[in-house]
Amino acid sequence: MKTLYADEKKIERKWYIVDAEGVTLGRLATRVATILRGKHKPIFTPFQELGDYVIVINAAKFNVTGKKMTDKMYYRHTGYPGGLRTASLTKMLESKPEFPVEHAIRGMLPKNRMGRKLFNNLKVYAGSEHPHVAQQPEPLTIE
Numbered sequence: 001m002k003t004l005y006a007d008e009k010k011i012e013r014k015w016y017i018v019d020a021e022g023v024t025l026g027r028l029a030t031r032v033a034t035i036l037r038g039k040h041k042p043i044f045t046p047f048q049e050l051g052d053y054v055i056v057i058n059a060a061k062f063n064v065t066g067k068k069m070t071d072k073m074y075y076r077h078t079g080y081p082g083g084l085r086t087a088s089l090t091k092m093l094e095s096k097p098e099f100p101v102e103h104a105i106r107g108m109l110p111k112n113r114m115g116r117k118l119f120n121n122l123k124v125y126a127g128s129e130h131p132h133v134a135q136q137p138e139p140l141t142i143e
Contacts (some may be wrong), residue, residue, distance in 0.1 A: 006050055015054045017130075017137035021061040025104055028062060031142045033108035036118045049114055053121045055137055060097035060126040062063045064089065074103070097126035 016035055020028055034040055038050035065071070072089040092099055100123050109115040123132060 003030050004043070004045075004046060006048060008048060008050070011043075011050055015055065015056065015131075015132065015135040016052060016140040017055045017135035018140045018142060019058055019128075020027050020056050020101060021058040022143050025062045025100065028142055029040055029099065029104035032056065032075055032105050034044060034108065035140070036105070036121055042053065045113060047114070053135070053137075054123070054140070055132055056096070056101055056124045057124070057128050057130055058126075059101040059124045060093055062101065074099075094096070096125040126131055 018032060019030065032054050035054050036051045038044050038048075038052070041050055044050060069090050070088055073086050073094050074089070076085050077083050078085065087095070089100060102122070105122060106115075106119055109118050123130065
């Protein structure tokens, strides 16, 4: 049996728009990562970039369960001794409202060159306005 390769130049890439208002963060991230990766297409091949573009609007209005708003922490290190910095989900939404959605989706993409390239096909906006009207994005519903 031969492996079928899709010609990346002939692939039709669609644009999807997702409204994150009232959607659970993890469910949003898994659905968007699947679309970015191209796993919803019958021609999916793990080592080829066949995914579509995704626009996420109202990224600051997602839902989380339990006490994650106060207990979920984001960590980063400055590179200096004792330079660990932490921020709760609430503080992160105040300073960088797009970051939690981007962080959740990036964690579900491959950790290699292809994952970094796929992440560039994601556009996240905290409000309901976006500059991609010319691409005529199709609405994508998330249960």
